[in-house]
Amino acid sequence: MQALKSLEPEETESPTEPQRQVRLAPKPSVTLPAMSLGRLVAREGEGWRVRIGAAEHVLPVDASVDPALLDEALASGARVVVDGSETPIIAGLLATQRALPIDRQGAVNARVRSFSVTAEEKALLRVPGAFLQIMPAEVELYADRVLTRAREMAKILATLIKLN
Numbered sequence: 001m002q003a004l005k006s007l008e009p010e011e012t013e014s015p016t017e018p019q020r021q022v023r024l025a026p027k028p029s030v031t032l033p034a035m036s037l038g039r040l041v042a043r044e045g046e047g048w049r050v051r052i053g054a055a056e057h058v059l060p061v062d063a064s065v066d067p068a069l070l071d072e073a074l075a076s077g078a079r080v081v082v083d084g085s086e087t088p089i090i091a092g093l094l095a096t097q098r099a100l101p102i103d104r105q106g107a108v109n110a111r112v113r114s115f116s117v118t119a120e121e122k123a124l125l126r127v128p129g130a131f132l133q134i135m136p137a138e139v140e141l142y143a144d145r146v147l148t149r150a151r152e153m154a155k156i157l158a159t160l161i162k163l164n
Helices: 067-076
Strands: 004-006 021-023 035-044 047-052 055-059 079-083 089-093 123-127 130-135 138-142
Touching: 035 055, 035 067, 047 079, 047 089, 067 079, 067 089
Parallel strands: none
Antiparallel strands: 004 021, 035 047, 035 079, 047 055, 079 089, 123 130, 130 138
């Protein structure tokens, strides 16, 4: 419910104007610091239950936040950033792990012990003039030249080889 405030005649634009009412914005139901950290407890309707200190609040999520990040934060216990300046809202997540950096030229260079990608429908690696596409029960390799190199031995196991 919004409060109504009557303005006195001296507060109006002209003395001949009749007294008017101004609708005030509703007071936020939760008072939080301008910026705080919390942990997600559960999804609730359109928002999330967030524990900030000893209290729990149901807060909406800013439209710029990827919903998948919130699911991951719930599973991992990562902290969320809450903007409490006006109406409290989940503004993002606090990064706690390294991400693969992309340099200013768009290159990603990483040295890792293991690399794994799981795709449900299709995986595609593409460069100008060539691609490798992997789909269930099918691998397609396209290029002007396809090179296979082996130091010791190369095995090809197949029931049918079809060359165009």
